[in-house]
Amino acid sequence: MVNFALLKELGLDDQAATQEVQSKFENVKDGEISGLLEKSGNSFTNGSMMKGKIVNIRGDDVVLEIGLKSEGVLSLMREFDDPNSVEVGDEITVLLEQVESENGLVLISKRKADR
Structure with missing residues (x-):
């Protein structure tokens, strides 16, 4: 996906x-990038299960790091049975529903992963 705002900002x-x-990756051998993606441990395809780490809790939002930045x-209230037990640093499994939504977000679900 092209971030046109960033391109404009960079001129x-x-x-x-x-x-x-292309100039930055001209010396990268075939398969090296794929290898790095595989090492992340998560498959970034719709419908895949992935592990993530809770990095922040803001109000009712739980922010989860799922790899590759x-x-x-x-x-918090809809996805967790016991919202009071959720802590930063916890590792959980989620279902990747959509790699990139209309808003540019990764859509995930803990409830669907728990089924």
Whole structure:
């Protein structure tokens, strides 16, 4: 996905950004990036189960780090049987419902993973 706001902020057009990325990865061998993705331990495909770590709790939102610098947000009251037992640092399993929603977010569900 192209972040046009970021390209504008950096003063790059799509072609210049593509050339910059290609120049950074010209010495990367085939399969190296795939290997890094596999080492993350999570499969980023819709419908996959993944482990994540709770990194923040803000009001009713539980922020979960799921790997590769991706975060998902869960509702404390809807997704957890005992909201008072949820703590930063807890590791939980979630279902990846959608890799990227209309808002650019990763959609996850703990309840569906628990089924």
